[in-house]
Every structure is written in C-alpha cells, then in structure tokens.
Amino acid sequence: MMKPARISRDIQPPVGWDALPNGHLVSTLFQGRLDEWCPKIFGYHFLKLGGLSCELSSAPCNVSHHILLDRENPHRNVTADPLALPFVEKSIDACLLINQLEYCNDPHALLREIDRVLISDGYLLIGGFNPISLFGLASMLPWKRHKYPWCGRMFTPYRVKDWLHLLNYEVVSHENFGILPATRHEMCWVWMENILSDPLASFGGLYFIVARKRTCPLKPINPFWKLRRPVRVVNIPSAGKVSHGYKKTQR
DSSP: OOOOSOOSSOOOOOSSGGGSTTHHHHHHHHHHHHHHHGGGOOSSEEEEESHHHHTSOOTTOSOOEEEEEOSSOTTOSBOOOTTSOSSOTTOEEEEEEESOGGGOSOHHHHHHHHHHHEEEEEEEEEEEEOSSSHHHHGGGSGGGTTSTTTTSOOOOHHHHHHHHHHTTEEEEEEEEEOOSOOOSOHHHHHHHHHHHTTTTGGGOSEEEEEEEEOOOOOOOOOOSOOOSSOOOOOOOOOHHHHHHHHHHHHO
C-alpha cells in the first residue's frame, strides 16, 4: 500500500552537502546534470530552493538573477518558508529543487507553491533519492534510519512525475544514475557506473527530472448550431389589463 505523502511531523532538511555521507560526490553528479540544462534556460529570475540547491553552481545559466532561498544555509540571500514563498504569482522563470521533497511534511503543497510563482512554460528541475535502489534499501537498516539522507522519506521518480502531470507539467527529461552507493574510491566507482548505467538504469539511487509548466489558454468555442427563424418577442398583456377589458365588455 502506498503511504500518504503528507505527514504531521516535521523533518529537518540537511543544511548542506557536508551533512550527507559522500555528499561531495553526490553533489558532483547533480552538478553535471544541472550544467547540461542551464544553457537551455532563459529568463530573468532563477530560484534555488533549499540548502542543497543553494550550494550547486548555475554559472552557465542565461538567467542573470539567482535567488538562493533557505532558512539556515550560509549561501542563501533570501530567508523564507518554502511553503510560503515571498514572490508574486508567475514571477519565477526556473526553479531548482534538490532533495527537498524528501524532507517536506507536505510535498504536494510545496509543488503547488512552486507552481504558483512559476511562469507559464517555466522550468522545474527536481533531483532526489530513488528508494528502489541499493541506496534506498539502506534506509531499512535500523542504524541508518535516523541519519542523513535516510531519515527523510524517499519517493520514486515515477510518483513524482505523476504529481507533476496532475499539475499540468510536461516531463521533458528523466534520468536515473548512481547505481552503486558512492564510495571514497572515485575512479573505481566511476568505472563500475559506466558498465552498469545502461542495463540497471531504473535502479539508480539518484534521479533528475526536468519538467515545463504547460498552461493551456481558454478559447471560447462558438456554437455550431443556429436558429433557422429569428425569435420574435410577443407582447402579452398583463393580467390586470385583461380583467379590466373583460369587465368593460360586460357593461
């Protein structure tokens, strides 16, 4: 049975990549996907939501103004609640959301709030941990349940894409990577990743989704039927006039 997305307890998100085991290597993997998509994004305002998103570089992006929003990360330039963004509707051109759905008590509300401030055809880039992987299975170990990143709730990328489809987003790219858990031996790990990336892509421990907000304008549809004869208005005398005329004729 699928667990509900909304919970009552609060989960403290990690402040930065240093809070995660092998966070430097994981951030490098996400940085490579972000560098690939940044040159394709145009606009005026780029929102990085969460401490992990704030520490990723978006230098190749064509958007000049970058907003780094978090509560505790030292790289932030805006301090606010992610569930109550201090921006007007349709004012953000692109939003980066790395490992924030896992630590939010209401991920549906977070996506709706991002949808409120994102412009039509705006980009939403989401990165997270895949529970159907060797990395995700480690959350079942009792000694890791209360440590980062397994203390959060991991959602499958297919469930996240279903949420995006309900908000009328078009998923233009989806990639799973990180088949094996990250280790200190980076060269050996990269060699094994290149071998297993094609046959075991669905079991990657990390995913990166790029979606665009599609807003269909409402167009009035003219009726296909027409009246053959014009409608004529008939003047019907009121009840008082009819009764008065009846009494006059009786006299």
